[in-house]
Structures are given as structure tokens and as C-alpha cells.
Amino acid sequence: MKDISSHPVLTLRDLTVHRGAAKILDRVNLSLGQGETLALVGESGAGKSTIATAIMRLLDNARVTGTAELEGEGDLLALSERRMVKLRGRRLSMIFQDAGAALNPSYTVGRQLVTTLRRTQDLSKAEAREKAIELFTSVGINDPEGRMSAFPHQLSGGMQQRVMVAIALAGSPDILLADEPTSALDVTIQAQIVRLILTLTRARGASCIFVLHDLALASQACDRIAVLYAGQVVESGPAHDVLERHRHPYTQQLKSCVLEIGTKDLSAPEGTVPSHDQMPVGCRFSTRCPRALTRCTHEAPPLVPARDTATGPLDHHIACWNPE
Secondary structure, eight states, X not given: OOOOOSSEEEEEEEEEEEETTEEEEEEEEEEEETTXXXXXXXXXXXXXXXXXXXXXXXXXXXXXXXXXXXXXXXXXXXXXXXXXXXXXXXXXXXXXXXXXXXXXXTXXXXXXXXXXXXXXXXXXXXXXXXXXXXXXXXXXXXXXXXXXTOOGGGSOHHHHHHHHHHHHHTXXXXXXXXXXXXXXXXXXXXXXXXXXXXXXHHHTTOEEEEEESOHHHHHHHOSEEEEEETTEEEEEEEHHHHHHSOOSHHHHHHHTTSOOTTOOOOXXXXXXXXXXXXXXXXOTTTTTOTTXXXXXXXXXXXXEEEEETTTEEEEEEEOOSSOO
């Protein structure tokens, strides 16, 4: 595990998102250290992508409360849209799930990257073009100069995603948010893209938040993991601890879905995530939990430090009345 600055560059406190009466995120508390890679994992509907888009202030038709403190800027949720426009690309940047949909089909990929470079780095057109070719080279695009004139549909899915990585890194952001950046790619290309993002962000000393479904990939690629269920963080801590010494029953069920050498059976979590307008009063996982107590059905557990009998509180948090 590499050394991570204990001073956070981003801190979320009680981040809550409502769409109408539905509570999509419920009091999410997370921090991101300088140079740290944090994975957000959980089933579809857990709220992982909502956290990323809330940080970027890209949510429509939603009410967002709580705070998202960015070092040197204050609460992102309280800033003007004009200020957020200045920060996007420079201090915060995002790689979206579907590069084909995120890229503008009417412009060449070279033009889109050059435009981003000129906006974020105040370069001349010639300087931006030269820098764009360098970026295309750094993300592994073959014939980078020739690809400058290509339209998105003329590139493979893997190449489109590499273009998205180049655009996201064009302004040398402090924080990169990668929203399931490999979900539309085949397995071999997925590994290449994840390694590429990690290599480039770490080389720049940037921090990264990965939105992932794959717990095994999160443990291999990231420093810390936060497990989300139905809009709440149920467990968080160092990646190895969460994978190997997990305490929350939901994390255990997620791990049981991971295919490993020597595994004979896979055990998917039973049941489904409750709809946002029918959440349990107590622990949101109580309707699917094999360890649920009577208390779990009417009292929501707080996210608190786990404890070791020998050393006391750990850098590992859980929200469970009956942990493993």
C-alpha cells in the first residue's frame, strides 16, 4: 500500500440527494486523500454514480444537501455555476460510462481535445494541437496525429474510451472521477483502461474516485473501498481489509459473487434492492440480511469505526448492528 497523505482533498459530509420524495443518497460521509484512489462499489441503484455526478454538480431535477468540501475552494454545493465551470476540467474531471455517448459525434476527437486544452490551459491553437498529440500518445492511441481527424464513430470502443481519458486529464485535474469507465468494453480492454487511468493519475499525483461493480477489481486497483447499499455507505476502509476482513453481511455477499480460482459455487445476494419510495425504516439491508435482528428492522445503524479486541478502533468503518 502506497503512502497516502492524511490530509483530504475532498470531504463529503451528510451528502443527501432527493428526487421528489425519493431519497437517492442518504447522509453519505467520505473523504479522499491526496494521491489516493477510492473505489465506490455496490449493486446497480446503490448511488455510486449519483455521488460522482453530485460532486461535479451535474445532477438535474434533484435536491442536494450536505457538503462537499474541496481543498482550497470550500463547499462545492454552495459555489456558483460560473465558478463550477472554472473548476470542471481544471480541478475536477470525469470519465463517463459510455464514451460513445459522451463524445460529440459532430466533431473530430482531435477538435474536442484541443478545445478542452485551450479552455483549461490557455494555449494557442498550435500549442494545443501539439499537446493533444502528446496526450493521445500517452493514452496509447496508435497513429495519434492521424487520429486527430477521426470522428468518434470511426474509433473502436476502447479507442473512444482512451480519447475520453485524454480529455479528462487535459486540464491536469486534482481529482478524477471515473464512472464505470470500462462497463462497455471487453475484459482485456477493461484491464488496459483501468491500468492506464491509474498510471496517468498517479504519475500526476492526482486523486481518483472509481465507480465500480467489481469488488475484486476494486481491491486490486484502489487504495480504499466504500461499499454502498441503497444510497448509504455500509462499510469502508483500506481495500485489503474490506475484501479480506469485511464485517458487513452485504460486503460478504458481494464477495461471494466474485469468481476466483478454486471457487466451485457463486452465491448471489438473494432478493432485490428496495425501491426508493419503500425503504425499510431501520437498516436498509435488513430485508435481505441473513443476520438481521429485531433492532435492524426499526433502527438505522450509524457508520462507526470497527474495533479490534487488541488495538481498539480501526481505520475501517461499518454500519451494522450485528457485524461478522
